[in-house]
Amino acid sequence: MARKRHSDEDVLKLLREIELKLTTGDDVALACRSVGISDATNYNWRKRFGGMGCAQLSEMKSLEKENARLKRIVAELELDKLILKESLNHPKPRA
Numbered sequence: 467m468a469r470k471r472h473s474d475e476d477v478l479k480l481l482r483e484i485e486l487k488l489t490t491g492d493d494v495a496l497a498c499r500s501v502g503i504s505d506a507t508n509y510n511w512r513k514r515f516g517g518m519g520c521a522q523l524s525e526m527k528s529l530e531k532e533n534a535r536l537k538r539i540v541a542e543l544e545l546d547k548l549i550l551k552e553s554l555n556h557p558k559p560r561a
Contacts, residue, residue, distance in 0.1 A: 474523055477511050484508060 472480065480501050487497035498508045518526070 474515070474527070475520070477515055478518065478520065478523060481508075481511055481515060 480503065483501050484494075484497045487500060488494065492500075494508065495505055498505050503511075515523070
């Protein structure tokens, strides 16, 4: 069976559908099967997105983007620091 990638918004919708089916009395396996995912996928998604709304999802995405940008800046600064250290350690030629 081909693997299907769901967007984060789709994941939230599917989790809501599953919760609605669970409130009507279905069991977890039946609710997951009806939306087309496995039990394990349901539990993984609930661990990652549990209780999250659309506003919180967009905030999480922006925080992840900001975190990646800051990590890139730190890596570049660390590289600059190493280059400067190496240039200070090399003996200077005498004129």
